[in-house]
Amino acid sequence: MWMQIAGALATVVIGVAACILYFWGANWFLDKMLSPRGAGDGVATAHQDRLRTRIRPWVFLFPALFFLTIYLIYPVIETFRLTFFDRNGVNFLGFSNYIWAFNDAGFRNSIFNNLMWLVIVPTMSTAFGLIVAVLADRIWWGNIAKSLIFMPMAISFVGASVIWKFVYDFRGPAAEQIGILNAIVQALGGTPQAWLTIPIWNSILLMVILIWIQTGFAMVILSAALRGIPEETLEAARIDGASDIRIFFDIMIPQIFPTILVVWTTITIVVLKVFDIVLAMTNGQWGTQVLANLMFDWMFRGGGDFGRGSTIAICIMIAVIPIMIWNIRQANREEGTR
Amino acid sequence: MATISTPQSTVEATAARPAPSWLAKISVGKVAAQLALLLLVVIWTVPTAGLLISSVRDKSQLTISGWWTALTMSQGSGASTLPTSAEQVAEGGVYVLRGSVFPEGDNRTIIRFGTSINNPSAADAGETLDMNVGGSITLESDGSFEWVSQTPFEHDRARLFYIAGIPPTFTMENYYEVLTSSGIGRSFINSFTVTIPATVIPILIAAFAAYALAWMSFPFRGLLVALVVGLLVVPLQMSLIPLLRMYNGIANVTGGSSKTYLGIWLAHTGFGLPLAIYLLRNYMAGLPKEIMESARMDGASHFQIFTTMVLPLSFPALASFAIFQFLWVWNDLLVATVFLENRESQIVLTARLRELLGSRGDNWEILTAGAFVSIIVPLIVFFSLQRYFVRGLLAGSVKGG
Numbered sequence: 001m002w003m004q005i006a007g008a009l010a011t012v013v014i015g016v017a018a019c020i021l022y023f024w025g026a027n028w029f030l031d032k033m034l035s036p037r038g039a040g041d042g043v044a045t046a047h048q049d050r051l052r053t054r055i056r057p058w059v060f061l062f063p064a065l066f067f068l069t070i071y072l073i074y075p076v077i078e079t080f081r082l083t084f085f086d087r088n089g090v091n092f093l094g095f096s097n098y099i100w101a102f103n104d105a106g107f108r109n110s111i112f113n114n115l116m117w118l119v120i121v122p123t124m125s126t127a128f129g130l131i132v133a134v135l136a137d138r139i140w141w142g143n144i145a146k147s148l149i150f151m152p153m154a155i156s157f158v159g160a161s162v163i164w165k166f167v168y169d170f171r172g173p174a175a176e177q178i179g180i181l182n183a184i185v186q187a188l189g190g191t192p193q194a195w196l197t198i199p200i201w202n203s204i205l206l207m208v209i210l211i212w213i214q215t216g217f218a219m220v221i222l223s224a225a226l227r228g229i230p231e232e233t234l235e236a237a238r239i240d241g242a243s244d245i246r247i248f249f250d251i252m253i254p255q256i257f258p259t260i261l262v263v264w265t266t267i268t269i270v271v272l273k274v275f276d277i278v279l280a281m282t283n284g285q286w287g288t289q290v291l292a293n294l295m296f297d298w299m300f301r302g303g304g305d306f307g308r309g310s311t312i313a314i315c316i317m318i319a320v321i322p323i324m325i326w327n328i329r330q331a332n333r334e335e336g337t338r
Numbered sequence: 339m340a341t342i343s344t345p346q347s348t349v350e351a352t353a354a355r356p357a358p359s360w361l362a363k364i365s366v367g368k369v370a371a372q373l374a375l376l377l378l379v380v381i382w383t384v385p386t387a388g389l390l391i392s393s394v395r396d397k398s399q400l401t402i403s404g405w406w407t408a409l410t411m412s413q414g415s416g417a418s419t420l421p422t423s424a425e426q427v428a429e430g431g432v433y434v435l436r437g438s439v440f441p442e443g444d445n446r447t448i449i450r451f452g453t454s455i456n457n458p459s460a461a462d463a464g465e466t467l468d469m470n471v472g473g474s475i476t477l478e479s480d481g482s483f484e485w486v487s488q489t490p491f492e493h494d495r496a497r498l499f500y501i502a503g504i505p506p507t508f509t510m511e512n513y514y515e516v517l518t519s520s521g522i523g524r525s526f527i528n529s530f531t532v533t534i535p536a537t538v539i540p541i542l543i544a545a546f547a548a549y550a551l552a553w554m555s556f557p558f559r560g561l562l563v564a565l566v567v568g569l570l571v572v573p574l575q576m577s578l579i580p581l582l583r584m585y586n587g588i589a590n591v592t593g594g595s596s597k598t599y600l601g602i603w604l605a606h607t608g609f610g611l612p613l614a615i616y617l618l619r620n621y622m623a624g625l626p627k628e629i630m631e632s633a634r635m636d637g638a639s640h641f642q643i644f645t646t647m648v649l650p651l652s653f654p655a656l657a658s659f660a661i662f663q664f665l666w667v668w669n670d671l672l673v674a675t676v677f678l679e680n681r682e683s684q685i686v687l688t689a690r691l692r693e694l695l696g697s698r699g700d701n702w703e704i705l706t707a708g709a710f711v712s713i714i715v716p717l718i719v720f721f722s723l724q725r726y727f728v729r730g731l732l733a734g735s736v737k738g739g
Contacts, residue, residue, distance in 0.1 A: 019539070159713040
């Protein structure tokens with residue numbers, strides 16, 4: 001065990017040393033090999049200078065590009081290729097994995113659930129985040145409130161699942177309930193339920209967990225955006241006699257709308273990849289399956305079916321592509337104005 | 339790209355600004371706002387509070403009563419065997435038996451008591467009841483009793499029944515149990531083993547690339563920036579199967595294992611790089627141009643500028659990314675499940691917790707304490723470095739987590 005920690009620390013040292021050695025060494029090598037020290041004629045020196053200037057950026061970029069290629073770019077292409085192959089990625093199957101997917105009840109259920117998640121979670125998180133951001137801005141203990149609402153961001157999805165599974169706990173209809181949800185239901189005169197086994201309700205209760213986590217994120221970003229609204233604009237509206245509600249809807253929302261969009265899309269991507277919560281809470285039982293968990297299932301089920309797993313991954317990717325394009329265009333536009 | 343590009347704006351910075359005066363005047367609205375916010379805060383904190391309180395409760399109480407009752411006195415009934423006639427003492431013409439129904443050090447208090455099992459609440463503490471074997475007994479709330487009789491006691495067996503108030507008891511026993519016997523302690527070490535190198539290694543690699551993308555001119559630069567932005571949102575799911583195949587292939591060739599710490603360190607490095615490059619490049623590009631140019635004039639090379647000026651100046655951005663990556667890797671379940679083995683020497687906290695949820699889903703004393711152990715580290719990091727975390731969020735809100 002101590003060996004293991006020592007190993008990890010040694011890796012940090014070795015890794016950092018290797019990085020330094022590479023960057024420093026490559027840089028030194030470049031200076032040495034193409035140095036103007038030969039005191040040759042001016043043309044040769046200028047030529048060497050240009051060559052160095054041309055090579056150096058790639059020295060800086062090489063390790064990063066190497067990792068990006070191996071761990072992200074190549075896998076994307078390879079996953080796409082694998083969707084046309086069988087479980088071991090050996091025999092070509094054409095489109096039969098896609099045909100399988102659209103005829104599979106589990107897959108269709110996952111698509112339906114994912115759509116539901118996509119509609120509910122980003123909307124609710126953004127809405128709650130906005131409400132907290134606006135409310136906390138005017139109150140002296142607003143910062144404490146923000147910290148507390150932000151806190152779930154630091155908790156892992158599995159940790160959050162334990163927290164909420166305890167909230168949803170069910171002890172049989174007659175027993176004393178130790179889950180607070182059922183205790184409240186009972187106190188209000190209802191009958192305690194095993195919530196996680198009731199379709200639709202269970203999916204919504206799983207979404208609650210993600211909303212609980214993501215609201216803090218939305219709040220932080222929107223809070224900063226709200227603060228960016230010029231004080232004069234709000235002042236002017238007040239002088240014109242606008243009410244709080246009108247200021248909120250007619251001034252604040254339009255002013256920060258681009259940020260709302262950023263928050264909304266960011267949470268959308270998180271939702272598309274949601275996996276841990278479903279795995280830990282229900283493992284897709286009782287009609288709660290989602291794409292990411294289904295893919296994980298197929299990766300390992302009965303030795304794993306890489307063709308079908310890849311096909312499901314591609315479906316998630318396709319959903320992400322519009323956001324990706326939008327992001328790249330935004331980045332390019334910003335690049336232009338720099 | 340995120341509409342907010344000023345890395346300086348943080349939660350703290352905003353606190354200083356006073357509430358707009360136009361709101362201060364509307365007091366009804368203000369009260370309503372306070373109440374609404376309070377309600378939201380309560381809803382947001384109660385689940386975590388429940389976990390925390392439950393984790394320090396006695397495990398026998400945990401399963402029979404809700405955690406919200408833990409702070410109040412609970413009631414329990416009990417019975418106690420009274421001393422036999424052999425222990426009686428004669429005092430001033432009467433026969434007396436004294437003692438306590440509680441063992442030494444018990445912190446319960448008597449609320450009501452009775453002489454029959456069918457009626458354990460016949461009298462309040464401090465009152466006197468007649469015993470059917472003779473004499474009368476007075477039971478005080480601290481559990482001490484005095485049993486007095488005019489005639490000598492002759493019984494050989496007598497019992498007293500009572501309702502006692504049990505004060506809230508808290509214990510660290512659950513933590514002791516999870517850390518020693520259910521493997522959480524070992525997983526804690528494993529999580530650190532995964533997290534530390536996976537946080538440190540990407541930083542340096544990304545910093546050099548970010549500098550090149552921000553301050554060097556070369557062909558395809560714009561394209562590379564676009565590539566990084568695009569890779570920010572690529573779902574991890576796309577990488578898993580090809581990498582698993584690749585790792586298996588390498589393991590076959592070298593005869594080693596495909597599931598190693600080295601493998602997961604490198605995987606996390608690869609997955610973390612887009613965000614790292616993106617955050618650092620944005621930050622570095624915002625550094626003042628004049629400093630760079632005057633350094634160039636003085637004959638400093640890119641390498642010197644980077645190591646002596648840009649790297650130290652970029653500390654806030656480096657810290658932001660480090661926190662992100664630390665939280666991300668620590669909290670990750672998917673990558674750890676795919677690239678590490680499910681055995682004692684490799685299973686990380688999140689995977690262990692998930693396993694416990696499946697196998698011991700009803701042992702809440704283990705689950706709550708285990709979950710708290712797993713979230714305590716991110717919470718410490720989060721609350722102590724919130725400023726950098728928020729800064730990073732604002733600068734990189736394109737990334738999908």
